[in-house]
Amino acid sequence: LNIFMLTTALTLFTTGYTPLAHSADNKPVNIAVYRGEAGCEGCSEMVVKSLVNTGLKLAISYIGENEKLKLNRQNLKKFDLYIQPGGGQDIPAAYDAIGDKGADAIREFVRSGKGYLGLCMGAYLADKDWIGLINAPLDSEAGRPGAEANDEGDYTLSVKWGGKEESFYYQDGPYLSNSTKSPGYTPIAYYLNGDVAMAVYTYGKGKVVLTGPHPEADESWIDASKPGYIPAESKMTRLFKYLDPKKDKTPAP
Numbered sequence: 001l002n003i004f005m006l007t008t009a010l011t012l013f014t015t016g017y018t019p020l021a022h023s024a025d026n027k028p029v030n031i032a033v034y035r036g037e038a039g040c041e042g043c044s045e046m047v048v049k050s051l052v053n054t055g056l057k058l059a060i061s062y063i064g065e066n067e068k069l070k071l072n073r074q075n076l077k078k079f080d081l082y083i084q085p086g087g088g089q090d091i092p093a094a095y096d097a098i099g100d101k102g103a104d105a106i107r108e109f110v111r112s113g114k115g116y117l118g119l120c121m122g123a124y125l126a127d128k129d130w131i132g133l134i135n136a137p138l139d140s141e142a143g144r145p146g147a148e149a150n151d152e153g154d155y156t157l158s159v160k161w162g163g164k165e166e167s168f169y170y171q172d173g174p175y176l177s178n179s180t181k182s183p184g185y186t187p188i189a190y191y192l193n194g195d196v197a198m199a200v201y202t203y204g205k206g207k208v209v210l211t212g213p214h215p216e217a218d219e220s221w222i223d224a225s226k227p228g229y230i231p232a233e234s235k236m237t238r239l240f241k242y243l244d245p246k247k248d249k250t251p252a253p
Contacts, residue, residue, distance in 0.1 A: 198212070
C-alpha cells in the first residue's frame with residue numbers, strides 16, 4: 001500500500017472519512033471497514049477512529065450487510081485494504097452475517113493482491129474453518145498456560161512487540177502459534193507466555209495480518225494507567241507496514 005502523511009482536521013462522518021483533496025499521483029489508501037452483525041457495538045467505529053487519528057492519507061468507508069456499500073466482489077474492487085473488526089463470542093453467527101458470498105469476495109480480494117486486517121473476531125474468521133485465509137484453526141489465548149487472561153472477560157495485558165512490552169486491550173482473542181504452516185507466516189508480536197499475538201501471512205498475491213489483542217483500542221477500552229501504554233494510532237500506523245503486498249519481504253517485528 002502506498003501510504004502518505006496528511007496534516008488535516010480529523011473529521012469523522014457516519015459514512016466514512018475521506019481526505020479533503022489528493023492529486024492523481026498522491027492517492028489515499030482506500031480502506032473498507034466492515035460494520036454489521038459480525039461485529040460488536042462500537043467496534044467498527046473504534047477502528048475508524050484509530051485510523052483517522054494516525055494522520056495517514058486514508059479514504060475510509062463502512063461496508064456490510066446493513067450499509068450502503070454491501071460486502072461483495074464488485075464493491076471491494078475499489079479498496080486496497082479490508083478490515084474485519086472485533087465481534088461477540090459466536091463465530092458461526094458472525095460468519096453467517098458475512099455469508100458465503102461475502103467470504104468469497106474477501107478471498108478473491110486478498111488473492112488479487114490486496115490486504116486483510118483481522119482484529120480478534122476478524123482473526124478467528126480468517127482461519128481455515130471459516131473464510132480460509134490461513135491453513136489452521138484458531139483458539140483463544142484465554143486460559144492458556146501462563147496466559148494473563150483466564151476467561152472471556154476484559155483485560156489490559158502486555159504484548160511484546162519490537163523488543164518492548166506494550167499494553168493492549170484484550171477480550172478472548174486467539175493465539176496464532178499453531179498457524180506456522182500457513183504461507184508467509186511471520187510472527188509480529190507475542191503474549192508474555194510466548195504465544196504469538198500478532199502475525200502476518202500471504203494469501204495469493206495479498207497480505208493478511210491477524211491480531212488477537214486490540215491495537216485499535218483507545219483509553220475508553222484499555223487501562224492507560226498500566227505500564228507500556230502506547231496510543232492506538234501509533235499501533236495502527238505500525239501495522240500498516242506489514243500490509244504492503246508489493247513488498248516481497250515482511251518487515252522485522
